Amino acid sequence: MKISEIIKKLNQWAPPAYQESYDNATLIVGNDKADLTSALITLDCTEMIVQEAIDSGANLIIAHHPIVFKGLKSITGKNYVERTVLKAIKNDIAIFAIHTNLDNIDTGVSKKIADIIGLENTKILAPKKELLTKLVTFIPIENKDEVLQSIFKAGAGQIGNYDQCSFQLNGTGTFRANDNANPFVGNKGELQREPETRIEVIFPSFLQNKIVTALKKSHPYEEVAYYLTDLQNENQEVGSGIVGELSKEVSTIEFLKLLKERFNLEIIRHTHIHVDKIKKVALCGGAGSFLLSKARAQGADIFITGDFKYHEFFDTEDQIIIADIGHYESEAFTKDLIYDFLKENFPNIALNLSKLNTNPIKYF
Template structure:
């Protein structure tokens, strides 16, 4: 039977914790990772009612989008809902795992789910992140190149978009003289040696540096491996905030808002005055996304769908884009469906449930 750590490790591969924002607290928040799984309850938020539901369903792992703990707890006295919820989970031997802005920031995450529900095509990250990629260059005897590259690919290097096993190599001559105490793979001590070598280059996610270097050292025939590692300024097109895509057919503004309301099962939409243009290009950001308004404009989106806009921020639309604020909970609630889909693909033998508790703290009359 899989353990809690098997579930969390898999989710960490889907949305690496390295991609979360610096204010976030994704990961295993409470519980023992080596316990065997009895069931998984998936929720947007963790509350006392959610913990009770998990207990009734015999689930000992809650997978939530929002972390129950954002800042460190200095005491557990039950003085607020956060403390009470954590205490209740611990008493019932239920672990809590959060997958928050790291799931927001991957191209298969929260915003992709919104795009699918609206029916957008040709989707891409709205604001890609920089400094998440590295380039590894190394030198290897030509006859060993394929073996070493395959090891690096298995460790996560050489993926570019939907392509994998990507690399570049050039041929040259390597020269060296093994010193005292060495055990050279090629040549002999104190003898100058020349070898036909490849200079090979691969890209890798920065957070996989350790695994990739370990694979390089393990697979490389030389006892001293010559390599260079560079942090790249390139934007990672698969990691970042928001998404933008296109409707199959353009719609008039009010027609689109009605479509949005139906697609996302919304009670209401707060929106700015339509620009007069048809809606074709659509930007989205689950949760609080006002910080992306400028990027949505630069992408030439006709509408920006997000939540938590403040009154004065609506003026920033300046008639160049329509803002559609659909509510924080409403924009992210289908993350539950996304997570259950992800879990069922890998762990079909484990019961994964959508929480039936409505954790939206806002009601509408």
């Protein structure tokens, strides 16, 4: 199996188009055409992780956090980033990062946290806008099912838990072919009136080329009439954080104890406990303080994330409890998330979870 096959499947799961603008979720080092020996899955990629890959015989490191965020103008080994990259290159080890694109899908990092806590009725806390496009096209009535199935297969028509979604309206299309045309119906130089179905479907914008290609290949007309419209709609399946509910209320103190147990925490930084019971929970893996207002607006009793700054703790206004469990701690199970996905899709490849704790923060 080629490394590219692993990367392709991961990108289908968490499309790179869903990563944040500052991110670098991609193949950072290595040749994706190389045969895979085994893969090492980690939260961070460091020199020690590369050594772990060497020792285990892995030639692919799959990391959540990219080792390279910004462009490198030189690679001389003057810092840990350059030393890690150099060590990987010298040992023919590829480094692939799957970061905020994995954060932003509804089966990603935050959903994994929600599952560990036991949340039900979960949904994206802050859905993203401007990620959807609408296709409108016109198809001869007798050909519409064939064309529709082609664009559905390419990824159009998926809305939440429903697929093959479309709007259809029958009408009459008119056209006149010139001498250079090769019309599917009608005669050159004569006005043709053809019963057609107007089809409207929605699809993720990053699939536009694939959808249009499928449309043109399956449509019987020599010239296909269609138009595309970028939508302002929120994509309920893509965005930051998760909000959900516990099956029953629990005391706030017991819930904090549950967090410490489930996430193996040494400490929780939290705001004033102004409510006795917890029912609705908002959360975000990693650094999620930017979502506090969203969590408050959803009526969550508590917001779980990492990396809150001192003054941000005042922003609760005693309307919600902040539970800062730490950046690393909130994402520690991301390794398991990636491992389980790959094992389900590639049961016969060699996968290893890193045994190293890469958390740079220690507690005394």
